[in-house]
Amino acid sequence: MKKIAVLTSGGDSPGMNAAIRAVVRSAVFHDIEVIGVFQGYQGLVDGDFKRLNVRSVAKILGRGGTILKSARCEAFLTVEGRAKAYDNLQKNKIDGLVVIGGNGTFTGALKFYNEFKFPIIGLPGTIDNDLDGTDYTIGFDTATNNVVDAVDKIRDTADSHNRLFFVEVMGRHNGFIALSTGIATGAIAVMTPETGITVDGLVQVLAEGQKSNKTSSIVIVAEGNPSGGAYKLAQEVMQRTDEYDIRITVLGHLQRGGSPSCSDRVLASRLGVEAVESLLTGAVNGMVGVVNDSLVHTPFEKAITNKIDTLKDEVRIARILSI
Ligand code: F6P
Numbered sequence: 001m002k003k004i005a006v007l008t009s010g011g012d013s014p015g016m017n018a019a020i021r022a023v024v025r026s027a028v029f030h031d032i033e034v035i036g037v038f039q040g041y042q043g044l045v046d047g048d049f050k051r052l053n054v055r056s057v058a059k060i061l062g063r064g065g066t067i068l069k070s071a072r073c074e075a076f077l078t079v080e081g082r083a084k085a086y087d088n089l090q091k092n093k094i095d096g097l098v099v100i101g102g103n104g105t106f107t108g109a110l111k112f113y114n115e116f117k118f119p120i121i122g123l124p125g126t127i128d129n130d131l132d133g134t135d136y137t138i139g140f141d142t143a144t145n146n147v148v149d150a151v152d153k154i155r156d157t158a159d160s161h162n163r164l165f166f167v168e169v170m171g172r173h174n175g176f177i178a179l180s181t182g183i184a185t186g187a188i189a190v191m192t193p194e195t196g197i198t199v200d201g202l203v204q205v206l207a208e209g210q211k212s213n214k215t216s217s218i219v220i221v222a223e224g225n226p227s228g229g230a231y232k233l234a235q236e237v238m239q240r241t242d243e244y245d246i247r248i249t250v251l252g253h254l255q256r257g258g259s260p261s262c263s264d265r266v267l268a269s270r271l272g273v274e275a276v277e278s279l280l281t282g283a284v285n286g287m288v289g290v291v292n293d294s295l296v297h298t299p300f301e302k303a304i305t306n307k308i309d310t311l312k313d314e315v316r317i318a319r320i321l322s323i
Pocket of ligand 1: 010011102126127128170171172223256
């Protein structure tokens with residue numbers, strides 16, 4: 001292993017830069033040359049490469065986003081696109097690849113490995129925390145802190161006006177962000193695929209809250225909630241009762257920005273070093289993560305399976321503490 005490449009793909013997440021820095025510096029430490037690939041898999045298909053050295057990654061540890069840019073690449077979904085990517089890696093004499101991203105990134109990585117047996121290793125970089133084989137993904141901690149900060153502010157105004165707020169958070173297919181932040185902000189209800197609360201169930205929970213003299217209430221809604229997002233839910237509740245003065249906030253992409261937290265920087269740094277050392281030992285075709293504070297390797301195939309069962313405890317806690 002003399003030369004490796006690194007890219008970030010899918011939705012960006014705070015801490016991706018810390019991971020890039022760790023990959024570059026640990027590679028240089030082990031006498032390996034590093035190439036940065038721009039725009040995720042698109043850069044691999046187009047040959048958008050640039051050599052990185054230890055100074056190229058100076059002062060990025062605390063910066064949100066990704067200096068390598070990110071994209072969701074249509075071309076890499078095709079056999080021809082992946083063949084072009086492989087050619088570019090061969091032409092540039094690259095021996096191994098580190099991909100930092102989430103579900104879609106690892107689905108692409110798995111296909112690529114199966115087709116070309118090219119040594120590839122993944123780092124979990126997504127705010128969604130929905131990858132099996134790691135307790136936390138890089139960016140989840142910062143994103144949930146962003147949400148908590150915003151909801152605490154919403155709570156101030158909600159309480160001043162005795163209002164009910166519906167706050168929508170990210171998480172297309174699951175409620176990791178919603179459940180953690182719902183617990184952390186004292187939400188009256190958390191609407192996610194895992195909690196399975198119906199609109200009628202929600203109306204009942206709200207009525208109970210009113211009976212117990214709640215002055216303001218926050219409902220956290222995961223964008224992937226089966227009975228609808230914040231706007232739809234608010235409308236459904238209004239159709240059933242006029243008891244509440246309702247407002248809606250969709251937090252959107254502010255969740256993904258900002259300086260990464262200490263936890264995300266440390267996680268990204270640990271995983272970045274491990275990724276390079278895994279390429280050196282040949283432990284490839286999988287993701288490196290941290291489980292019970294130990295570094296673990298998980299095949300891509302397993303990493304992309306949903307681990308929603310792990311949310312059972314959060315569902316229960318959120319319900320108990322919302323009374
Ligand atoms: O996968 C990360 C994520 O932020 C999801 O939570 C969200 O559904 C999606 O990306 C948004 O994607 P985009 O930035 O492409 O709109």
